[in-house]
Amino acid sequence: MSSSATAPWKQLLLNSINSNSHLKHSTYFQLATVGYNGRPSNRTVVFRGFQDSTNKIQINTDSRSSKIDDLKRSPFAEVCWYFTETWEQFRIYGKVEMIDASNSDPNKLKQREAAWFAGSVRSRLQYVGPTPGIISLNEQPSHDSLDPSAGPVDAFCLLLLDPDQVDYLNLKSNERLLFSTGRSDNDFTVPDERNQLNLKHMRAKVPLPNL
Amino acid sequence: MSSSATAPWKQLLLNSINSNSHLKHSTYFQLATVGYNGRPSNRTVVFRGFQDSTNKIQINTDSRSSKIDDLKRSPFAEVCWYFTETWEQFRIYGKVEMIDASNSDPNKLKQREAAWFAGSVRSRLQYVGPTPGIISLNEQPSHDSLDPSAGPVDAFCLLLLDPDQVDYLNLKSNERLLFSTGRSDNDFTVPDERNQLNLKHMRAKVPLPNL
Numbered sequence: 001m002s003s004s005a006t007a008p009w010k011q012l013l014l015n016s017i018n019s020n021s022h023l024k025h026s027t028y029f030q031l032a033t034v035g036y037n038g039r040p041s042n043r044t045v046v047f048r049g050f051q052d053s054t055n056k057i058q059i060n061t062d063s064r065s066s067k068i069d070d071l072k073r074s075p076f077a078e079v080c081w082y083f084t085e086t087w088e089q090f091r092i093y094g095k096v097e098m099i100d101a102s103n104s105d106p107n108k109l110k111q112r113e114a115a116w117f118a119g120s121v122r123s124r125l126q127y128v129g130p131t132p133g134i135i136s137l138n139e140q141p142s143h144d145s146l147d148p149s150a151g152p153v154d155a156f157c158l159l160l161l162d163p164d165q166v167d168y169l170n171l172k173s174n175e176r177l178l179f180s181t182g183r184s185d186n187d188f189t190v191p192d193e194r195n196q197l198n199l200k201h202m203r204a205k206v207p208l209p210n211l
Numbered sequence: 212m213s214s215s216a217t218a219p220w221k222q223l224l225l226n227s228i229n230s231n232s233h234l235k236h237s238t239y240f241q242l243a244t245v246g247y248n249g250r251p252s253n254r255t256v257v258f259r260g261f262q263d264s265t266n267k268i269q270i271n272t273d274s275r276s277s278k279i280d281d282l283k284r285s286p287f288a289e290v291c292w293y294f295t296e297t298w299e300q301f302r303i304y305g306k307v308e309m310i311d312a313s314n315s316d317p318n319k320l321k322q323r324e325a326a327w328f329a330g331s332v333r334s335r336l337q338y339v340g341p342t343p344g345i346i347s348l349n350e351q352p353s354h355d356s357l358d359p360s361a362g363p364v365d366a367f368c369l370l371l372l373d374p375d376q377v378d379y380l381n382l383k384s385n386e387r388l389l390f391s392t393g394r395s396d397n398d399f400t401v402p403d404e405r406n407q408l409n410l411k412h413m414r415a416k417v418p419l420p421n422l
């Protein structure tokens with residue numbers, strides 16, 4: 001499960017994050033999962049960085065949210081991350097690991113704790129309120145403050161998306177790059193099987209089917 | 212299949228479109244589908260308006276794109292549309308109808324033709340090139356121009372998303388609104404069954420699980 005080797009798409013993504021960093025929404029992306037009855041589900045989440053020096057993408061969520069139900073059923077997700085300043089799209093497909101309060105691995109719990117403290121105290125408050133997704137008719141928040149030194153509450157869950165495939169599209173240059181791994185410890189050298197082409201770093205003009 | 216009654220969420224969405232219209236990317240949203248082996252898939256597409264006076268959302272796509280394969284397998288999709296200026300998110304779930312060149316209904320073919328001519332001549336060129344999603348190493352575009360009066364090419368496909376559920380979130384006001392239909396001709400009066408609440412127009416403070 002380790003993915004310490006830096007993937008070739010990672011620098012590309014870091015460049016995009018950097019070029020768009022003046023825009024608050026540049027850290028937001030859409031996460032698609034599959035829910036009950038094979039129903040597609042899609043919502044905006046926030047990029048919380050890479051896990052240490054790995055290729056794994058960190059997302060914070062609430063254990064009571066419906067995406068957790070989805071991921072327990074099927075742990076795969078596809079991120080669609082569109083950078084509005086540079087007109088770049090990253091589609092990132094992979095398996096998602098959930099690290100919640102019930103995790104038995106002390107190292108995983110440490111990662112969860114680090115993610116908790118990396119967020120603002122204000123952002124931690126959302127995990128203290130009533131169940132997410134359920135409307136509260138009580139206008140008063142149930143908690144106005146939280147001890148800044150207190151560790152993660154039960155509802156706090158760290159998600160780690162471990163990318164298997166990355167599909168990059170640049171709408172200014174018409175470049176497309178596909179990266180995929182054969183799942184031998186995240187070695188991003190295997191061509192995309194759907195297209196049967198060797199695409200590790202290939203740059204080419206492509207039609208733009210989506211935008 | 213008709214959906215002529217204006218849904219209560221539609222005016223909300225039209226307001227958001229209007230408030231964000233100075234931003235080119237405000238017409239872009241992410242469309243999640245379910246592909247082979249139940250794999251979630253997510254990509255940016257462009258809003259092409261509502262179909263006439265209905266609640267159906269129009270999207271243009273290429274018949275050769277992978278989203279068509281997905282939708283042939285499972286015709287359901289969820290749009291996630293985040294408005295970066297007003298901090299609003301619309302999650303729109305529904306069934307997608309595909310109208311391609313092989314459609315036998317003359318009215319549907321007329322809708323497809325109208326969608327074709329509504330796009331710029333330049334935008335039509337993308338349907339003339341090689342298969343989308345497949346890298347072309349040929350730097351020269353195969354077609355430099357297209358007769359502006361020529362009707363839709365074979366690859367042009369109109370998608371119509373007919374919303375069943377709309378989940379609206381305003382990150383500035385902390386408002387959330389859920390709309391859903393019991394599928395009796397798009398009458399948006401039935402509460403969201405997951406939450407077992409009557410939510411047709413309810414406004415309330417909610418925790419914000421995602422952002």
